[in-house]
Amino acid sequence: MRLDKLIEEQLHTSRKEMKRLFLSRKVLIDDQLEMNPQLNVDSRLHKIEVAGQPLQTKHVYYLLNKPAGVVTAKKDARFQTATELVTKHERPADLYPVGRLDRDTTGLLLLTDNGQLGYALLQPGSKVEKTYLATVNEKVTAEDVAAFAQGIVFHGGIVCQPAKLEVLSVGANESRVRLTIQEGKFHQVKKMFLACGKKVTALSRVAMGPLRLPPELLAGEYRGLTESELQQLKKYFR
Structure with a gap:
């Protein structure tokens, strides 16, 4: 505050x-x-x-494991929203999601009523890393890894910042990868792979800055940040 x-x-x-x-x-x-x-x-x-x-403040900070089909918004006329997964008695009126995940993307989402913190985390100068696990419909190659490290160029000439792409497994018709970026362009991860001629078929965010998605937090569940997690965000309180 x-x-x-x-x-x-x-x-x-x-x-x-x-x-x-x-x-x-x-x-x-x-x-x-x-x-x-x-x-x-x-x-x-x-x-x-x-x-x-x-003086005392009363802000709330939740880690949510966003399930597929839920939209990253406070209100939506058609779909359930991320904030609606929080029970009403724990949901302040100005609770909102920090950043966006596509409706079919799952994983870590920070919800808070501290607007200043959310703003600071999303500023390009903060260089907050976001890490995703993705399934891609083709083999991801060493050339793809190098292209991501150099900076993917979207159709239309938009240049992405260098990103770290790690190949976790390669099958006959798909690959599992871990991708770390510092940006938040619209549909960025999917567009980055499309620029390489590949399609993301599943996507989940597992980390944002110092926050990690707890393995015990099931899809649709949330919990408050621990004292340790909140302390790790202290540098973004400006």
């Missing part, structure tokens, strides 16, 4: 009074003077003290 918004809400200050607290050096984060009113804070990660008074 933005620090200035938190101060206004919990100390019931006016904007003028809130600014005076910063100018009078009465805002401390982790016992250090803080002058940035827009700083994203969470009391699970930060010690927040204003004029000697501790």
Whole structure:
């Protein structure tokens, strides 16, 4: 939550009074003077003290194993949404998915009501890696691995950043691969393979930044982030 918004809400200050607290050096984060009113804070990660008074936040952070057929949205007229998989009593009104997965793509999705965190994670400058397991309808070759490492060029000239493609297994008619990218272009993974003349037949995200999809989390299930997982996201609180 933005620090200035938190101060206004919990100390019931006016904007003028809130600014005076910063100018009078009465805002401390982790016992250090803080002058940035827009700083994203969470009391699970930060010690927040204003004029000697501790402040608390109430953000939620969920890891969801998104199943196929569910759309990455808050509302949809036709399909069940990712946020609707969260039970109503655990679902704040502004809960939303960070980033997007296609309707037929499964796997790790972060849901939160901390909009600043979601924004920071999706910024190109953050270079947050996303890792996918994919099944491809043909043999993936060493030439494909090299092309991904150089940067795939879409039809139309759009150039992707270099990506790490690992071949896990190759059969007569398909391959299993692991792909790590730092971008989030529309249908990016599928388009990258199409540019190599191959089609993705199954796709699942297994990691996003420091977060990993827990093997025990079944499709459609979710859980709150552990303290360790949340700590690993602290660098994105800006």
